Amino acid sequence: MIATLLLLHVVVCATLAIAGRRWGRLSLLIAAVPPAAATIWAVSRLGSDEPAHAHLAWVDTLDVAMTFHVDDFVEIMTLIVSGIGVGVFVYAYGYFNDKDTSVGRFAATLLAFSTAMLGLVWSDSVWSLFVFWELTSVTSFLLVGHKNTNPEALLSARRALMVTGGGGLALLAGLLLVSQSAGATLLSEIGPAEGTSVTVGAVLVMVAAATKSAQVPFHAWLPGAMVAPTPVSAYLHSATMVKAGVVLVAVMGPAFSAIGAWKALGLIFGITSVIWGAVGALRQRDAKLILAWGTVSQLGLLITLFSVGNPKATLAAVTLLVSHALFKGALFLIVGEVDVRAGTRDIEQLGGLARTMPGTFAAAMLAGLSMAGVPPLLGFVAKETAIEAVLALNGAEMWLVGAGVIGGSVLTVAYTMRLLIGMFGSGPTTPLAAQHGALSAPSRILALAGVVGYFALGPLEELIAPAAERLAAESVGNLYRWPGLTLGLWISVAVVVLGSIAGLVACRLRLSVPAGWAAGVTDTAVDFTLVSGRWLCARLQHGSLPVYLVTMATTLALAAIPFVIHIGSGSDSFDHLIWWHSPLQAVMALAVVASSLALAAVATRLGAGIALGAAGLSVAALFVIHGAADLALTQLLVEAAIVVGFVLAFGHLSRSFPPVGLRWRAVRMAVAGLGGAAVVIGLVAASHEPVAVPPLDEMVTQAAEIGGGNNVVNVILTDIRALDTLGEVFVLAIVALGVLALARTSRQDEKNQAEDTAQPTALQSTTGSPALETAVTESGSQ
């Protein structure tokens, strides 16, 4: 079923990508079908204890597979991703108008994101997790940059991609380290572990989670991403994609619980973000940016609670995960609705909407109060549980986490007050455009769900508690609609009172919008990455073949370093190394080296031909000494042909080779020398491995019996490798044809050339060879 659902998503997505342009807004409703199917599937599975599995083989031999696993926790995420997805698609139907031609593209991309997000939460194998993780980054990039003529959208999209994509690389490295040391590639099989590589892996995974979930100091991309159309902000940047980091922390938490660095880093990211995000939200004027900064804060709270790792905190986190998706989704959709109808999102300009948009006001109150943690709403339950979890901690941890949770809650109440008063409170009434049903219905449903969730806490608990138990691996206790007159309740009352006062003060103060240092720092880092990437590209893709080859030869030389280290470690004996098999071999070896050096030194082409012949003949002599008569014969023939060919092709060219710049020549010599040394070192290191003793007796007898020949080499070539030899003949035939064709056209061109000599071609004039030779010399010497 899992595979079928994913396939349905992909098929609809591909169809929309092709035909969406013609269908216009209708494509948004079509795109809602796969998420609706996934929601129905998830609902139908509620209450079943058996997790769903799917396994798609990918590269079996490397143990790389797409493995999916849907348990109680994943089910909640499925409901959030697909359930809110359906609402967002319906909302987008009202949000866009029919004149917009980019709707088809939007629907296809948003559905692609939905697919990637489902794949991400369903993934059990580290490979599929990484692939879908990156896919969500890429689709987020496309959606943030949806208005592709708006420079600000493009910059924000790039920033989001660089931060979350960079985090994806950290995730890959971290997952590889962890799965390597755990010996398992399935998340469900990676057990608690310790050790240096696991610690490094865990830290990398936490950094990846922090980039995706926009934790301070990686948070700047999230407010920037608010240039996207509101459905995108509501869906990706509050309800689902930014939760991916939280989900990762939740799922990996049990395996890393023993690692101090994991927990410490999670708490640092989380608590800093809770406070800093809420402060940011208090200082913004754009309603959407208030919500975005609020999301940073709430995600920080989630990461904090999951990092604490005790059962109560996990229960609070899962409850908050659900309630946040409901209230933040609703608030985003409401802000979008206000934006479409009133034409602005600035809370200083908006006002009096409580009278003119009563339905929207009611929904915003429900969602906002749920965010502030006021009963009778689901957000209250989540906050109460979080405070109880804090009170269950001891010592410094209690004070630290408590400061984050309670301080964050106070600030949350404050910015919620400011948002609601700013949009709906007294002030000049903003004129409104006509209403669209599709634009308002989803936010009403999401906001009401917060109330229903509070009163139907029993059934909801059956959903949340098993999920938290699966993460905490022990009993997590119960959720309470009303905690009684406990310390937790009094703290909650204090939070609301303090927060309201702060909110009212903030409304009066008209705080200035901050300059956004984090965005500046992020942009500098992004720019630096891009500039250095271009610099490297300009150096590597230089355009000159010699430079490419020098780069490759240098790489070859560097590849010998492990061999050098291995030999240097002295673990191998080199007794099998001898100076020579016979003195004659040494003499001929010197002859080969001498003639090839002469080849390098000789300045004329005729001399080069002679030296080439000498080198080839010496190699043939080495074959004779080695006992390889057939090789020697072949080598003699081949060498003769090549020397003749060389003289024919180049004999009547200008007598000497063109001059070469001295410094460039020195670079080439050094690189060539190192390359030669690298090959020798590699051979020496490899020669330590024992060579199987060839069954010579057997070979000789079999050659006579089966092949009917005395020459073993010939029998191997014509009998055992007959097909290879046939292929070789074909290769030679094709080469002969090619050479013939090239030679014939050359003659034709020579005639044409003679006629055209008066007009040199553009190609020649732009790449005048002496100038280029200097260019290469310069670049080589740099």
Place this chain on the structure above:
Amino acid sequence: MSAALLLVVGGLTAVGLYFLTGRSLSRIVLGYSLLGHAAVVSLILAGGGAGEAPIAGQAAPQDMSNPLPQALTLTAIVISFGLTLFLLALAKRQRVLSGDDLVEDDIEDRRIADHDATSATASSDAEIQASATADRP
């Protein structure tokens, strides 16, 4: 393993790489040919020590050199011969077309490198903004 043959492999590789990194096409062909020799000798070197030719009746089997790498190497010699000839023909054609035997730069790559080198110093933000405004209808 014979140090003399190792010297041959190292020397041929070094001179071959030296030629290959040059700009003269005819010397690139020479370098290619030398690298071919180096590969062939290293195959033989890896296949065992020297001995008598592996021909039945000429020597006792235990004195023979290993015939298997020889059979494999023979193919290598022939194929590298074919490629060398083809390179020679290409080099000759290049000489006829341009009057010299120098490898020219890839103009497209060159353009990319120049473009990147100049834009790497300029602010990339400004560049994106400029191109975005240019795209606007």
